[in-house]
Amino acid sequence: MPGKLARPRRYLMCEPRHFDVAYAINPWMNPAGTVDRVRAQAQWTALVDAYRAHGHTVETIAPVPGLPDMVFAANSALVVAGRVLGARFRAVQRQPESAVYEAWYKNAGYHVRQPVEVCEGEGDLVPVRGLVLAGTGFRTSRAAHDEVREHFGLPVVTLPLVDPRFYHLDTALFALDDGPAGTIAYYPGAFSAEGRATLAGLFPDALLATREDALAFGLNSVSDGRHVFVAPQATGLIGRLAERGYVPVPVDLSEIHKAGGGIKCCTQELRS
Numbered sequence: 001m002p003g004k005l006a007r008p009r010r011y012l013m014c015e016p017r018h019f020d021v022a023y024a025i026n027p028w029m030n031p032a033g034t035v036d037r038v039r040a041q042a043q044w045t046a047l048v049d050a051y052r053a054h055g056h057t058v059e060t061i062a063p064v065p066g067l068p069d070m071v072f073a074a075n076s077a078l079v080v081a082g083r084v085l086g087a088r089f090r091a092v093q094r095q096p097e098s099a100v101y102e103a104w105y106k107n108a109g110y111h112v113r114q115p116v117e118v119c120e121g122e123g124d125l126v127p128v129r130g131l132v133l134a135g136t137g138f139r140t141s142r143a144a145h146d147e148v149r150e151h152f153g154l155p156v157v158t159l160p161l162v163d164p165r166f167y168h169l170d171t172a173l174f175a176l177d178d179g180p181a182g183t184i185a186y187y188p189g190a191f192s193a194e195g196r197a198t199l200a201g202l203f204p205d206a207l208l209a210t211r212e213d214a215l216a217f218g219l220n221s222v223s224d225g226r227h228v229f230v231a232p233q234a235t236g237l238i239g240r241l242a243e244r245g246y247v248p249v250p251v252d253l254s255e256i257h258k259a260g261g262g263i264k265c266c267t268q269e270l271r272s
Helices: 037-053 097-107 142-152 193-202 211-215 235-243
Strands: 010-013 057-060 077-080 083-086 125-128 131-136 156-160 173-175 184-186 227-230 247-250
Touching (some): 010 037, 037 057, 037 227, 077 097, 077 125, 083 142, 125 173, 142 156, 156 193, 227 235, 235 247
Parallel strands (some): 010 057, 227 247
Antiparallel strands (some): 077 083, 125 131
């Protein structure tokens, strides 16, 4: 089996200094539960350390009090070839995040276009093989897919989501390789019949995950083309990744799972 090649990445992340589950905007969130912020911080730091240990660059944005979901940096935008499409959040509780992240991107030298339609960044937008796979059904609107297509000049593939536990595309699918011959891993049950047929046609070599691994946030993973930073609870997926020649790097973000996010949700890729 030919060896997989890693490509150094640049990520934007936000520490969970103010992380909490203060409201419920997805089925994972229970405001009556408890959150161990110290544990969440330690788990997040372990993810940052893992990225850096594997040769990746991590930049950070300062967290803002009162925005407990700012830790989910992936929802802030889509960045491709140095172009940024920001976020317009559906939930009113998260809407103030847009301006904070926009300021960071502008200070970093990016021109930011703000979407007119509801669009939750890499939560629902996955670049792979010269396409943008685009989720819809719970958060990002179908109309936003047209904005993505126009802004980046890339074909956009609409994928309807049907299971509320997989409310963002990045909870049900991630890119294993993002090059010209790239492929993906995904959980078919998260998608409509239309979406399943589309994915099967585009990616016949995709790695199919079980519901158990999807519910363990196994598909909210980040791959650099060789190493896959993955929830350790997704044991079946970890085994199948290894069989395919990838190197799983388990990182536990179980405290952050309480808000419905994991490794990918915390990781915004800055594609130059």
